[in-house]
Amino acid sequence: MKLSSMDASPRLLGLVWPFIAVVLAQALVASLSLYTLSAVRAYVGGESQWSKGQKHAIYFLSLYAGTGSEEFFSEYRGAIAVPLADRSARLALEQPEPDTNAARTGFLQGRNHPDDVTGMIWLFQNFRGFSYLDAAIRHWTAADTMILAIQQLGDAMHETLGKGPVSTAEISAWKAEIHRLDHQITPLSKAFSDSLGEGSRFIKMLLTFANLVTAALLILLAVWRTRKLLAQRQAFQLALNAERERAQITLASIGQAVISTGADGRLDYMNAVAERLLACPLSAARGKPIEWLFRLVDKDTSVEDVRLIERLLAGEPRRSSARPQLLQRPDGSVVPVALTGAPLLVSGHVVGAVLAFHDMTREEDYIERLSWQASHDALTGLANRRDFESRLERTIADLADRPRQHALMYLDLDQFKLVNDTCGHAAGDQLLRRISARLTNELRPGDVLARLGGDEFGVLLGDCDADSAADIAERLRAAVQDLHFAWDGRPFNTSVSIGMVQIADARVTIEETLRAADVACYMAKEKGRNRVQIHSDGDMALQERFGEMAWVQRLHAALEENRFRLHAQEIWPLDDDAAEAGVHVEILLRLTSEDGSFVTPQSFIPAAERYGLMPSIDRWVVRNTFA
Template sequence: MASTTVPGRRPHRLKTAGLVISLIILLIAAVAFTVSVVQIQSAITGYVGGNGIWSRAQLTAVSHLDDYAAQGHPEDLRLARQWLDIPLGDMDARLAMEQRPMDYEAARQGMLRGDNHPDDLAGMIWLYRYFSNVGVFRKAVEAWRDTDPYLLELNRITQSLTEAWPTSRPDPAQIEAVRARLDAVNQQLQVYARRFRTAMGEAARWTSTALSVVSAVFLILLALVAWRLGNRLVQIQRSSEQKFRSIFEQSAVGIIQVDTRGIVIDANQAACQILDTPDDQLLNSPVMERIHPDDLPLGSGPHKALLRGRMDSYTLEQRLQKGSGDHLWARLTVSMVNRRSGQAAYFVVMLEDISESRRLASELSYQATHDALTGLLNRREFEHRLAMMLGRARSEHSEHALCFIDLDQFKIVNDTSGHAAGDQLLREIARLAESRLREGDVLARLGGDEFGLILQNCNLDTAANVTEKLRQALESIVFTWEEQSHSIGASIGVVPIYAEAPDISDLLRSVDIACYMAKDGGRNRVYVSTPDDRQLHLQRGEMAWLNRIQAALTENRFYLDAQRILPARDDKKGLRYEVLVRLTNEQGERVSPAEFLPAAERFGIVHKIDRWVISEVVSQLARARQHLETLDACHINLSGRSFDQPDLADFIVGELNAHNIPGSKLCFEITETAAVHNLLDVKSFMTRLQKLGCTFALDDFGTGLSSFGYLRQLPVDCLKIDGSFVRNITRDRNDLAMVQAIHDISRTLDKVTVAECVEDGAAADLLKDVGVDFLQGFGLHRPCRFRELLFPHTHPEAADEPPLTEQVRWP
């Protein structure tokens, strides 16, 4: 026997969904229709009310115009215009609504002028937009349009009266003629106003009839659908209860049912596992026993609001007690189920274990506010605490102190023993500093080897004592790494946190300057600054150079001078000079390098000047190829701060390649201090550029105590003997001995020597006898514009200079 397949019925849920969708569609249609009808009725009401206002305004305007025509009182004219503006506003609104596209804002403003209520405007505009051409509304619109000529006539009468009365009293016959015109216009406007009101009444009655018919049809359809849906809902409810029970038991989220007395009446398996409690112990037990005592007050407020019906549910995070006695963090979502037909209400509690997410959130919060290396607060959190402390100082008039700690000689640890050693030293410093501070004080690592410290409720005298003891403790550290010992110091700036401080930025600038003052005073010391500290204000003035230097770079107000470096003996040939950066101010006046270079060095912007010099020198040499052939070396000074920029060598290589300049034409001068403080960076820089032929000179050589010790580690070609030894060489035997020692060692190491600050012929002769290779100073050549050396044919005064013995004029 062949089998046949009979199409089965759709699943119950699809049928129910279809019924529900049908009901929703009917509801949406009913709501839309009801809203539309309500809007229409409201708009009609608005128009009827507006018609009353329109008529009253028109009549009042005519009345005042009539009085003005008879008496000429300006107040009557003002009131006539005021009342006439109401119907004119309605006319402008209608004209705006008839535009395509409609000018909604103009229509709204016109309606407002027509004294219509603001709440009615949207409905009135909507009604006109969509129903102005429908039969029941068209009559009213046509009556409204017919009033336009008469309103304009009223406006013209107003204008003519305005022009007539101020000059002289009009002729009585003219007045009577105007009043007659007013009466005629008024009568015609009243006719159209009644026609408008009648048409709107018909529209209201038609709308009411349509609403009644559609409402009856809708109710019949709704009743039929509800009847069918009701039959299905009984079956669905039974099925839903079975499904709910299945979900309740199998859910991975803990679910607990609690009665209004707080007793657990049901719990699924997931809840028992989360709480580590068997269901027979959990059921019929007070739910409050599971909440940590400290967290009990957290849910009292929301729970009361839930009982009073002010909210449907609430979610909070609390600690719960497990069966083992341990605690866990849980997210509880509590909602109330209101039973009817005599059944009691109960609460449903959704339970999620969030212990791990809380732990991760706590770690992330800690990482966001703490330094990963030392465990101290980071800069962001420190500034937040500083803002709070400044707020306290302002509100409580309390005294606090802000300290900035910058470690001395820390870079040497990194350079000689590696960054791992530096990191370990920073950790030890952090532990030591924390152990010397009070519980309420705030210590943070601001970056690198810089630390910030806030001393609460501490005046400047006490802060000075505390920071001095801290400095001594840091100075006493002997850090050993791989059998190499290091000692450090700390320069500490201290400023008060006072109520008059503008903001924390001002405090941080002040303490940074105070720390600089400690460094400038010899390092490894404490500098305490008061709000009226003159030195601090002077340093602030130097900080103003930051913006001025930036502006000078942008406006190209830097230029180059050059000073020749002359051979001490005639057998040395070739042109050698040092370029010197110069600056003109906003008025075009020359600024001494002693004014802007220290500020640029101090506040970390000098590297931009160095790069400008390098770029300018290379581009100028590229344009003077003939000069380049005779050039032995162009000396360029580099600041120690430039070596803080890791791409310095890349920049110089790029400039040389871009302009096709041999590296052998450039000699970079690096101060001895910069070389010592940036030993590894300077050595790497020299090694790389040496491959391109660049040479290097140690500037101001001999001023440091470790000059000769570091000399072997650097690939230096030239030593520039510091001018402090050269100026008095003819009068001071010690200076002469120092110059002789430097020259002898340079000879041993096969280095070239240059004596700076040679100011007279006697010094030149003495240095020549010592054996110094090159001489530089005002006594030999005064700096001139760099361009004058590059292009002597355009600057005759800078042509090749005579030999040294001819150029120097001996006294």
């Protein structure tokens, strides 16, 4: 038989009215309990302020008796004002017609919280005859007598000290009286506090009992009403458990960490992979907010995604990003992850969210390893030439916005080839590692040391003036010289030649800076090795060497582009009688420059001789002369 809505409403009301009645009674008892306990707590807090004010009044009055300082008297007046204000509130409530406005003013001046004052007045008016509260008020009244005595003593002391200095005997008498009053008021204050504490505990026990009784009635009614529903609920639960078990087996078998939440954003389920990823078992995590389990932080910006669950529960899916994010656990450890999220929909309504994490630790480690290898020397662990030149380029570019002074050093080990040739590359590698460690120890934090080639190193000193840079260069040279290196019992002397150049002009290019340091290093080697050569624009020897080094690239290009030219000049004797048979010819070498002009040998031959290019030029001349 189908029931109409008019029949169904009374039936529904008949089913639930006992629950409603008990719940309302429970709510009423609970509200009354909370309000009463809050009022009692307010009195306990007020007693604490009263006791604190009384103790401070005794303390500062004693100091005032000994010093006569108005500052201590002012502190005393402020402290004693608290118990006096509480006294005025009590007297206002004890009147035949209680003056609640005056009582409110007194409690507020007694430093009670404004939100607690109404409850304190209500408790005083309705529970004044309650034994515990009555005993507390009697102790309060007795203590107020001592407070008035302290006030009278303070006023008398202030009046006497205001007339002029007082004798030591009078000060001693004051202090003795203060000590007597303090000795008398202390037991009363303790009794007041103990009475309030006993009353608070009794009221709490009484209200707890009332709440337990109403709760027990509600439980009995709930048990009686729900017994008929257990069979149907059990059948539904068995079906749900079977479905849940199938879903959990499926989730446990996949390799990604999967987390699901309820509509409130609290964790409902996670598979075994998620337990390992979050370092937290499901039993401990279930029901906890997602923010309690992890924080999702952008790897590049360090900005936390605080609205992740909020967006998912609003129906907005989260697609996986190509850039991994950092999952931060409660213990502070982080794991790089790729995240995919989606709202969980049932009948078109969002009932939770699902998050799938892929642990990117292996991928990130591989990327970091590749990145490190791309910018570091595998043998020494120092920055490589590519990374060093990149940092140097940024340093020079920054000079345009922030004029500063830096220094660049070019270091070339002396006679390193001797170690490789006599003991092998293993010895050379060990020497490079030891020298790298020595050089690193002599540098400041933030300085850059790089291996630029076989036995060549570069040093970039940021924010370093010329004198400081020269001192550091000398320390580096001494550190290499003091290294005692031996291989298979054979000792080797180690030294380094260092070229240094200051960087202060943003208009200079990285190539010019490196070339200047290289030329200075070459000059250090020419001057005997194991020394520091500082580049200077006024150094003629450096300028000459700089010009010669510029010719090296031009001569290589001329050989590759076949821009050398041969000129023949016939030779005639000055004495015709000494003429020999045949023709004598002198072959002259010229270089055609990039602009088409001829360059005479005296301009490029010195550089070719110094940098070992003469054999190549000689072969070119012979080959083309007899072609």
